[in-house]
Amino acid sequence: MEDIVGPENVSEEPATLYSYANPGWLIGILSGGEVFGPLPEAVVLPGSTEEVQKLTKMCNRYKVQFHPTTTGWAPFSCAQRGQILFDLRRMDRILEIDEKNMYVVVEPYISSARLHTELARRDLVCPHIAAGSGCSVLAANAACIGMGFTACSMGSGDRNLLGVEWVLPTGDIVRLGTAGAGLGWHCIDGPGPSLKGMMRGIVGSMGGLGTYTKAAIKIYHWLGEEAEEVAEGELPYHILKMPPKFRNYVLTFPSYEEMFECVRQLSEQEMMYAASRAPAFMVATAVSHSNNDIWALWEDGAFQERFMRAYHVIIAGYSEREIEYRDKVLKEILARNNGVIPEEVEDPSLQSGLYSSACWSDQTNKYAFRPTGNFTSGYTNLESADMCCDETQASTEYKRSFVDRGLFLDDGDNAWGNNYEQGTWLHVEHIAYYDPADRDSTLGAGENFFAVSKDLRRHKFGAPFYDGVLPGPFQEMGAPLINNFSKWSGLIKQALDPNIIVDPAWYPPTEEFYED
Amino acid sequence: MALVDYEKDLIRCEKCSHCKYVWPGALAKSWRFWDICPSISRYNFETYSAAGRMHAGLALLRGYIDYTDEFLDIIYKCQMCGACDITCKVDRDIEPFESLLELRAKAVEDGQLLPEHMMVIDGLKNEDNMLQKLKKDRGDWVQDLEVKDLTKERAEVCFHVGCRYSYDEELWHTIHAAVELLKRAGVDVGVFGKEENCCGGRAYEMGYQGEFVKYMESNIEAWKTAGANTVVTACSDCYAAFKATYSRYGNHVEVFHITEYLEKLIKEGKLKLTKKVPMTVTYHDPCHLGRLSERYLYSSPGKPYITEETKVLNQMYIYDPPKQWRRGEDGVYEPPRNILRDIPGLDFIEMERIRGLSWCCGSGGGAKEAYPEFALWTANERLDEADSTGAEALVTACPWCVRNFKDALNDTGRRMEIYDIVDIVQRAI
Numbered sequence: 001m002e003d004i005v006g007p008e009n010v011s012e013e014p015a016t017l018y019s020y021a022n023p024g025w026l027i028g029i030l031s032g033g034e035v036f037g038p039l040p041e042a043v044v045l046p047g048s049t050e051e052v053q054k055l056t057k058m059c060n061r062y063k064v065q066f067h068p069t070t071t072g073w074a075p076f077s078c079a080q081r082g083q084i085l086f087d088l089r090r091m092d093r094i095l096e097i098d099e100k101n102m103y104v105v106v107e108p109y110i111s112s113a114r115l116h117t118e119l120a121r122r123d124l125v126c127p128h129i130a131a132g133s134g135c136s137v138l139a140a141n142a143a144c145i146g147m148g149f150t151a152c153s154m155g156s157g158d159r160n161l162l163g164v165e166w167v168l169p170t171g172d173i174v175r176l177g178t179a180g181a182g183l184g185w186h187c188i189d190g191p192g193p194s195l196k197g198m199m200r201g202i203v204g205s206m207g208g209l210g211t212y213t214k215a216a217i218k219i220y221h222w223l224g225e226e227a228e229e230v231a232e233g234e235l236p237y238h239i240l241k242m243p244p245k246f247r248n249y250v251l252t253f254p255s256y257e258e259m260f261e262c263v264r265q266l267s268e269q270e271m272m273y274a275a276s277r278a279p280a281f282m283v284a285t286a287v288s289h290s291n292n293d294i295w296a297l298w299e300d301g302a303f304q305e306r307f308m309r310a311y312h313v314i315i316a317g318y319s320e321r322e323i324e325y326r327d328k329v330l331k332e333i334l335a336r337n338n339g340v341i342p343e344e345v346e347d348p349s350l351q352s353g354l355y356s357s358a359c360w361s362d363q364t365n366k367y368a369f370r371p372t373g374n375f376t377s378g379y380t381n382l383e384s385a386d387m388c389c390d391e392t393q394a395s396t397e398y399k400r401s402f403v404d405r406g407l408f409l410d411d412g413d414n415a416w417g418n419n420y421e422q423g424t425w426l427h428v429e430h431i432a433y434y435d436p437a438d439r440d441s442t443l444g445a446g447e448n449f450f451a452v453s454k455d456l457r458r459h460k461f462g463a464p465f466y467d468g469v470l471p472g473p474f475q476e477m478g479a480p481l482i483n484n485f486s487k488w489s490g491l492i493k494q495a496l497d498p499n500i501i502v503d504p505a506w507y508p509p510t511e512e513f514y515e516d
Numbered sequence: 517m518a519l520v521d522y523e524k525d526l527i528r529c530e531k532c533s534h535c536k537y538v539w540p541g542a543l544a545k546s547w548r549f550w551d552i553c554p555s556i557s558r559y560n561f562e563t564y565s566a567a568g569r570m571h572a573g574l575a576l577l578r579g580y581i582d583y584t585d586e587f588l589d590i591i592y593k594c595q596m597c598g599a600c601d602i603t604c605k606v607d608r609d610i611e612p613f614e615s616l617l618e619l620r621a622k623a624v625e626d627g628q629l630l631p632e633h634m635m636v637i638d639g640l641k642n643e644d645n646m647l648q649k650l651k652k653d654r655g656d657w658v659q660d661l662e663v664k665d666l667t668k669e670r671a672e673v674c675f676h677v678g679c680r681y682s683y684d685e686e687l688w689h690t691i692h693a694a695v696e697l698l699k700r701a702g703v704d705v706g707v708f709g710k711e712e713n714c715c716g717g718r719a720y721e722m723g724y725q726g727e728f729v730k731y732m733e734s735n736i737e738a739w740k741t742a743g744a745n746t747v748v749t750a751c752s753d754c755y756a757a758f759k760a761t762y763s764r765y766g767n768h769v770e771v772f773h774i775t776e777y778l779e780k781l782i783k784e785g786k787l788k789l790t791k792k793v794p795m796t797v798t799y800h801d802p803c804h805l806g807r808l809s810e811r812y813l814y815s816s817p818g819k820p821y822i823t824e825e826t827k828v829l830n831q832m833y834i835y836d837p838p839k840q841w842r843r844g845e846d847g848v849y850e851p852p853r854n855i856l857r858d859i860p861g862l863d864f865i866e867m868e869r870i871r872g873l874s875w876c877c878g879s880g881g882g883a884k885e886a887y888p889e890f891a892l893w894t895a896n897e898r899l900d901e902a903d904s905t906g907a908e909a910l911v912t913a914c915p916w917c918v919r920n921f922k923d924a925l926n927d928t929g930r931r932m933e934i935y936d937i938v939d940i941v942q943r944a945i
Contacts (some may be wrong), residue, residue: 019568113541
């Protein structure tokens with residue numbers, strides 16, 4: 001490895017290995033350990049596709065597994081015991097911005113916020129995933145889910161991937177689509193090698209099918225301002241200024257049925273630039289600068305009454321006339337579904353927080369980690385609006401079994417979610433906050449993973465999303481509901497990675513392979 | 517406090533990576549000047565970030581790892597600039613900077629000492645300064661300057677020079693100018709000269725908390741004896757030590773940075789900026805003048821916050837009484853800028869990473885002493901940013917910044933003027 005990347009880019013130092021073991025993310029508890037997840041054997045920092053290829057071939061030669069990772073948010077980034085971790089941090093360039101054909105070509109370690117700094121000066125923007133704009137653009141679109149608050153106008157990760165350079169588990173390199181035919185990076189489906197369907201569906205390979213060293217991502221027009229005009233005030237009390245071509249709304253409803261129907265209609269009419277569920281606790285977090293602030297808002301119970309059944313929507317338009325039109329349509333649909341816009345929405349701090357969240361994905365870590373240290377997901381699904389509505393109403397009851405035991409935060413109905421494909425499906429992800437520094441709370445979060453899948457099946461709330469994401473017993477339970485996908489993905493794994501050199505934890509071969 | 521007191525924070529850090537770059541992302545302005553942490557920017561492994569060090573610290577506490585030479589490098593290849601603390605606390609209620617301070621203190625307590633730092637601390641113990649110079653030479657900078665000697669006379673204001681200014685002859689013109697400006701404005705000012713002692717701040721940040729306490733107590737006593745109700749200093753390290761670090765021990769020092777004091781004198785009409793200074797400049801916010809200079813508002817000796825964690829709603833942790841978070845918003849950002857804007861003929865252009873998000877000069881935390889190449893690399897990154905503004909000069913407000921930038925210029929041969937803001941003010945009088 002030192003010969004390939006240089007000795008300064010390889011480490012077996014124990015302190016370094018522990019820094020990649022993601023304590024506090026459940027992976028430790030779930031893999032039988034304590035706070036820390038599994039340790040890699042070594043960490044290596046390749047700086048180019050050629051170095052990734054050489055390292056991959058080396059791993060095949062010595063039959064040593066590896067796991068590629070980028071910005072490292074979430075436990076999917078961890079290597080397993082006995083593996084080498086490829087940290088792609090040194091590959092952080094923007095290779096091409098094609099303004100005419102509306103795509104960028106990036107290396108793995110570029111985050112969407114960093115990319116946006118260069119796009120914004122050209123009046124362009126890339127999608128930011130909900131996990132936060134500090135996350136890798138390439139990973140979000142090529143390898144791991146890729147849902148975000150702007151999905152209602154920009155689609156999800158799989159839709160925005162226009163090309164990939166892929167170092168296969170064997171060390172061969174393939175470029176998909178037009179990039180593979182030397183025709184540019186604008187279409188991953190061809191003309192040219194088209195393996196996108198093997199490469200990812202809605203979830204992605206989570207690092208299990210080799211290393212993506214370049215990706216072409218679709219970009220969009222940016223209707224906001226350049227960074228110089230963005231904010232005023234000192235951190236963390238800064239206020240992001242709403243660009244003139246945006247409007248920010250929080251919609252509240254008397255019932256969940258009316259809320260989800262309104263969202264479905266708005267999505268069908270393609271009215272929204274960005275959107276998300278806006279439960280009361282999330283709104284309280286957006287306008288607060290500490291947990292004490294959140295508690296001050298929450299303590300007397302009035303705040304949560306005002307933001308019950310709330311949905312956050314941003315509209316944007318090229319012209320004043322377009323904005324007026326969208327505003328009219330939104331308010332018409334809102335009225336048909338008995339929704340209202342609370343007065344508190346005009347508060348500059350709330351405007352800033354919600355805008356920052358939806359358009360910059362800047363608030364996620366505040367929502368996800370500030371209150372208790374970490375979160376886990378309760379009822380989570382990608383389903384029709386009606387199904388999501390039923391799930392939402394059942395989810396608070398499900399969570400109560402953990403809240404009543406003191407294991408999770410007692411925050412009522414709390415969920416992320418957005419709408420996709422003109423309202424044909426929605427994403428709901430009900431949040432359960434736990435404290436990773438509290439062992440019982442953490443064990444409760446682990447228990448939740450198994451319990452939630454079972455409960456979703458009991459209610460027949462579609463195919464549980466995490467059964468598609470999490471391997472082992474989850475996929476065993478969930479796969480029969482989704483065309484036995486794990487058998488097919490297992491065969492793909494075995495075809496592309498015959499030596500099982502790339503981490504199989506999130507992308508396993510078939511059961512028969514292990515039996516053989 | 518000790519590292520073990522921050523164990524919950526070490527666990528609750530879930531590696532969002534905001535400690536590595538400008539955050540919130542909306543405030544970043546370019547791909548090139550995106551990073552905020554010199555350490556991980558230079559060395560790339562996760563362990564060189566605040567999150568990485570916190571997790572390594574957790575592994576150390578749990579007994580999973582032991583000290584190695586490389587682990588000590590990981591701990592000390594950090595300027596303790598505090599940028600990670602600012603970006604983390606936008607979203608989180610945890611303490612990265614405090615954790616890193618206590619990790620260093622633990623290493624020192626466990627006898628894990630860098631040879632380079634040992635030499636500096638030996639010099640401090642023997643000669644009361646951080647530059648391994650002789651105490652008897654500390655007052656040489658005074659030369660023929662007519663200024664009260666606080667060992668013999670009393671004065672309202674003590675002008676504390678600091679170790680760097682005391683011994684770095686190339687920088688003496690700045691403190692001469694500062695004294696002249698204060699006298700011109702009619703300030704009753706004195707200096708301790710040879711008898712001045714180190715503030716202790718840099719030693720504290722290197723992990724030598726015990727040594728620091730001695731200097732803190734000595735300085736407080738000296739000011740009392742001299743009748744100095746106000747301390748003014750042109751060194752940002754000293755400023756942060758007096759204002760912030762001394763307050764960790766419950767001591768409230770009436771201290772001004774020279775920029776704050778000059779701004780006050782200018783507003784009062786006691787100094788008039790009338791001469792044109794036709795120059796295009798940019799300004800570097802010293803870490804210790806900005807984000808690291810906030811006082812600890814409630815503290816007792818050894819415990820920077822008097823507050824207890826409690827939980828509501830089952831699992832949300834709050835503090836009782838509410839914690840007065842130090843998040844950099846009360847740093848000294850405006851006075852230097854106001855001065856620069858008031859100077860006739862001066863064209864002032866901002867860099868991208870400014871105020872609480874300033875990129876470190878590279879000098880602090882013992883990095884310049886133990887890892888000079890890293891210190892210069894960090895300075896060169898900042899000089900690249902200064903260059904990108906088109907400015908012909910970089911102005912700052914700390915001798916450690918000035919020294920490191922000058923050393924980086926000498927190292928690379930690039931052309932840029934480096935000034936302390938006092939030099940510019942003197943030109944405008």
